[in-house]
Amino acid sequence: MARQKKTTTKKTKAKTKKEDTLRKIDKSFVEEGSKRVTDEDVEKVVNRADEIKNKFNEKGPLGKFVSQAKLLLSMIRDYWSGKYRHAPYWAIAAAVFTLLYVLNPLDLIPDVIPLIGYLDDAAVVSVCLLLIEQELDEYQKWKSAH
Numbered sequence: 063m064a065r066q067k068k069t070t071t072k073k074t075k076a077k078t079k080k081e082d083t084l085r086k087i088d089k090s091f092v093e094e095g096s097k098r099v100t101d102e103d104v105e106k107v108v109n110r111a112d113e114i115k116n117k118f119n120e121k122g123p124l125g126k127f128v129s130q131a132k133l134l135l136s137m138i139r140d141y142w143s144g145k146y147r148h149a150p151y152w153a154i155a156a157a158v159f160t161l162l163y164v165l166n167p168l169d170l171i172p173d174v175i176p177l178i179g180y181l182d183d184a185a186v187v188s189v190c191l192l193l194i195e196q197e198l199d200e201y202q203k204w205k206s207a208h
Contacts, residue, residue, distance in 0.1 A: 064196060087185040087186055088196040091189065117131075163183065170182045
């Protein structure tokens with residue numbers, strides 16, 4: 063009985079820790095992360111776009127974000143190449159921070175943990191999409207016209 067209680071207590075503590083971690087992922091988490099984005103980070107996202115796309119596999123845990131991830135990558139590529147400079151840098155930085163976060167397998171909740179390893183990635187993507195929704199819509203309109 064005591065052994066079962068210890069196992070249950072460990073599971074409860076682990077669950078609470080993961081919930082606390084997910085609560086940290088909010089607008090300020092993405093904003094603060096985007097403040098540290100450099101030109102090298104933007105270039106890294108452009109150069110590793112295929113790896114990032116693979117993280118957003120339609121059958122994978124981030125599958126519901128496939129079209130938005132492609133749009134984020136496209137906006138960053140067009141920004142980096144100089145084709146699209148209408149988005150404020152903070153929006154580009156937020157997108158870069160988010161995609162680098164997704165690319166990192168050892169983030170707040172390591173991706174190797176079955177079932178829950180991508181929860182934090184999905185939360186960061188969701189917050190970023192809400193944060194730059196208007197800029198992404200404007201980019202999509204521009205992209206459709208060009």
